[in-house]
Amino acid sequence: MRDNLLFYGLAERVDGEKENSIALISDICADLLNIDDVRQYIDRVHWVGRRMHNKYRPIVVKFNNFNMREEVRRAANRLRNTRFALSEQFPKDVNDRRKALLPVMKSAKRQGRQVKLVKDVLYIDGRKYEADHGPGPGVRGDQDDM
Template identity: 35%
Template sequence: MKYNLIFGGIRNQDGYEENTEEVLRSFLSEEMEIPNVGDIQFQNVHRLGERSDGKERSIIARFTRFSDHERVIRAAASKLKNKPQFSIYQQYPREINERRKKLIPRMKEFKRQRRHAKLVYDKLLVYGEVYNPDAHREPPPTIPGQPLPNNDGDY
């Protein structure tokens, strides 16, 4: 999946008869303004299955060369900044996506606090250090008259 990108928000041209690779090349050229898109090589380009929310089906593209993959990712940061209807993201295995989804709210919170935070694969880095959500939990409230827990978490 290292070579795969998922493109969201690209309108379906001709239903199931569309040439998805050409639709993607047109998007890369027109919306992202990437020069020489004809030089980009794909192993496979297709639309994902039907969505239950009525939105456009995303396009998944497997690049032949990782350098093409990186070229598109780099261009996406600047060219799609003011085009929220489109999205481009790396495809990850389901388990990794689930871990990332749990970390995204925390990353957004750090960014609101103007702390340098970024998600790398399934790890949240804050100022270059791996964020461990278990180490940053609030201690449980104490009840007057109750013994404090020892280091093992037992009473």
């Protein structure tokens, strides 16, 4: 999963026509991220999960070059204010730990603290957040304000 990115918000064809997903990702990268020639760095592209009415499924893109994957990931902020998004792909256990840290991260951000989530480790004001005792007063891990 190290070389994978997840793309969100891409509509699928519903008429049963064959779709070139690599071309779709390549167009998004060229038009919105200003990164050309991504196609040559893509090994595989596939939709995740079952097709559902009025829902966009994410697309997993496996890059054959980690540097290109990182270039695309770092350009993700250009997707702000669009219906598209992208993120790294993590294993389920890492995603579960990240999801559990989100309320703490949002609470710390509202307090004006410096917050960074790296893989499944949360840093608040440069110190690693520990669920038992935390980084200090003012940040509570038991809030459900998602």
